[in-house]
Amino acid sequence: MNKIFLDAREMEHPEPLQISLSHLQSMSKEQYLYMINVRKPIPLLEIAKEKGFIYFTYQDSREIWHILISKNSEIVLEELLDV
Amino acid sequence: MFNQGGLSLEQAPPISVVLRFFVTASIFGVLLGLFLVADSLDLTASINNKQVIITHVLALGVMASFMLGALFQMLPVIAGVVIKMPTKKAIIVHLLFVVGLLIQLYAFADTSTSLLYFLASAYLGIGLLYALYPMLKELIKIKDHSSSSKGMIFALGSFVLVIFLGIYLLLMLGGYVDGTLFIQVKELHYSFALFGWLSLLIVSVSFQVIEMFYITPKYPIWMSKYLTLKIFVLLLVKSIAIFMGFETELITAFLALLFMTYAGITIHRLYYRKRPTSDATVWFWRLGMGLLILSMFITLVDTIIDINFEIKMLSYLTFIGFALSIVFAMTYKIVPFLTWFHLSNQGYMEAPMMHDIIHPKKAKIQFYIHVAMLTVLAISLFFNYFILNLLSAILVLVSFGWLLYHLIYAMKKYHYTQKHTKKFEW
Numbered sequence: 304m305n306k307i308f309l310d311a312r313e314m315e316h317p318e319p320l321q322i323s324l325s326h327l328q329s330m331s332k333e334q335y336l337y338m339i340n341v342r343k344p345i346p347l348l349e350i351a352k353e354k355g356f357i358y359f360t361y362q363d364s365r366e367i368w369h370i371l372i373s374k375n376s377e378i379v380l381e382e383l384l385d386v
Numbered sequence: 387m388f389n390q391g392g393l394s395l396e397q398a399p400p401i402s403v404v405l406r407f408f409v410t411a412s413i414f415g416v417l418l419g420l421f422l423v424a425d426s427l428d429l430t431a432s433i434n435n436k437q438v439i440i441t442h443v444l445a446l447g448v449m450a451s452f453m454l455g456a457l458f459q460m461l462p463v464i465a466g467v468v469i470k471m472p473t474k475k476a477i478i479v480h481l482l483f484v485v486g487l488l489i490q491l492y493a494f495a496d497t498s499t500s501l502l503y504f505l506a507s508a509y510l511g512i513g514l515l516y517a518l519y520p521m522l523k524e525l526i527k528i529k530d531h532s533s534s535s536k537g538m539i540f541a542l543g544s545f546v547l548v549i550f551l552g553i554y555l556l557l558m559l560g561g562y563v564d565g566t567l568f569i570q571v572k573e574l575h576y577s578f579a580l581f582g583w584l585s586l587l588i589v590s591v592s593f594q595v596i597e598m599f600y601i602t603p604k605y606p607i608w609m610s611k612y613l614t615l616k617i618f619v620l621l622l623v624k625s626i627a628i629f630m631g632f633e634t635e636l637i638t639a640f641l642a643l644l645f646m647t648y649a650g651i652t653i654h655r656l657y658y659r660k661r662p663t664s665d666a667t668v669w670f671w672r673l674g675m676g677l678l679i680l681s682m683f684i685t686l687v688d689t690i691i692d693i694n695f696e697i698k699m700l701s702y703l704t705f706i707g708f709a710l711s712i713v714f715a716m717t718y719k720i721v722p723f724l725t726w727f728h729l730s731n732q733g734y735m736e737a738p739m740m741h742d743i744i745h746p747k748k749a750k751i752q753f754y755i756h757v758a759m760l761t762v763l764a765i766s767l768f769f770n771y772f773i774l775n776l777l778s779a780i781l782v783l784v785s786f787g788w789l790l791y792h793l794i795y796a797m798k799k800y801h802y803t804q805k806h807t808k809k810f811e812w
Contacts, residue, residue, distance in 0.1 A: 313601055313660045313661070314601075315599055315600060315601055315661060316598050316599045316723075317723050317727070317740075320727075321726070321739070321740070324730060328810060341601075342598070350731060
């Protein structure tokens with residue numbers, strides 16, 4: 304699986320949503336989006352869910368959110384978590 | 387729209403709900419500019435109550451319109467409040483509000499027809515309360531309040547009080563009720579309108595958007611948690627003092643100090659934002675907060691020593707400047723985002739990016755016009771020259787005209803994309 308990494312921690316609204324949506328639109332089944340952010344991006348997750356993507360979210364001890372999204376429903380995103 | 391901390395975008399209303407009110411606000415702003423131009427050319431001599439008319443065009447036509455649009459958009463996503471049938475509600479509120487306001491303005495200008503005051507109070511009262519009742523009802527139901535949602539209760543609660551006090555004043559002007567409490571009610575009407583509804587709404591929204599839009603450090607807990615409550619309680623205490631005939635200077639001084647502290651902390655937070663570059667919306671926030679400090683400083687001084695009329699007017703002007711600055715900041719942030727977001731979410735492949743809808747340079751031009759407008763208005767307070775009055779009126783006209791043009795452009799872009807571009811298959 305190829306990782307598309309997006310560090311959105313210092314991005315101003317709505318850049319994280321704008322960039323991650325464009326990644327989702329062009330993403331293949333062999334890719335997944337790995338985003339880190341200071342907030343849980345609920346709007347992005349709702350859109351991803353509505354469009355048939357799977358996602359996994361995790362907040363680490365530094366309160367940073369790790370968001371993994373993929374089109375491939377056969378993979379276990381939790382295993383790709385990098386903390 | 388904005389909340390990325392647990393709330394939903396899916397509950398956001400259609401873009402038409404928001405733009406309907408924003409466009410209306412800009413049109414009233416343009417009409418205000420035209421009125422001021424006519425006034426500076428001495429063409430309004432036969433019109434009564436010009437100051438009252440200007441105040442209500444600004445407070446209701448411009449500010450309330452912007453804020454109604456923003457509330458329809460933000461309540462679902464900032465506070466999780468679901469407003470059922472938003473399009474239908476917005477159309478009814480919009481119609482009653484605009485008709486009511488036009489009747490009210492005509493009543494102020496004419497003054498001889500009692501029925502107009504009654505009709506204005508009915509249309510405006512029903513229209514605004516029809517919008518606010520479901521919003522407040524749902525806000526109160528929230529179990530786990532954020533600083534923003536709690537502050538919004540106080541802001542909307544203040545707005546409801548302003549409306550009832552306004553209805554009373556209109557009925558009194560129409561001769562339907564006796565006017566023994568006119569002075570007290572009038573003071574409460576504008577105190578709750580300026581310090582309560584308008585300022586509390588801006589403060590509440592800022593607790594959410596400053597940190598999120600501009601990646602700033604968080605507001606101190608003592609401020610985000612308690613400031614709106616303190617202001618609301620002070621306003622209630624002021625109301626009691628006014629009706630009991632006590633002096634209210636001390637309460638006003640406290641209010642001024644609280645707003646100055648809030649504005650100072652907001653500027654401080656914006657100074658420590660992580661991005662080195664600033665777009666126009668950041669400058670609007672900085673300017674707005676600076677103007678709030680100036681306005682409240684004059685208000686504070688006024689509670690201690692007597693200040694002259696021009697300085698008092700400067701306090702009002704800077705307060706209007708503060709409120710308009712924040713409205714512009716929010717509009718130039720909200721409209722491009724909503725246009726892009728709705729199109730993108732509908733699956734339009736060639737949805738224009740935010741800077742194609744309203745380019746940041748256009749917002750910067752709005753900022754320069756705004757600063758020029760406020761500067762000339764401030765100078766014209768002290769030097770009553772024809773050319774300064776005319777220039778300031780033209781700048782008001784240009785400022786709202788510029789905004790109106792970009793709102794219409796965004797709407798056109800939205801409809802053009804829907805009509806002429808293909809949908810993306812996810």
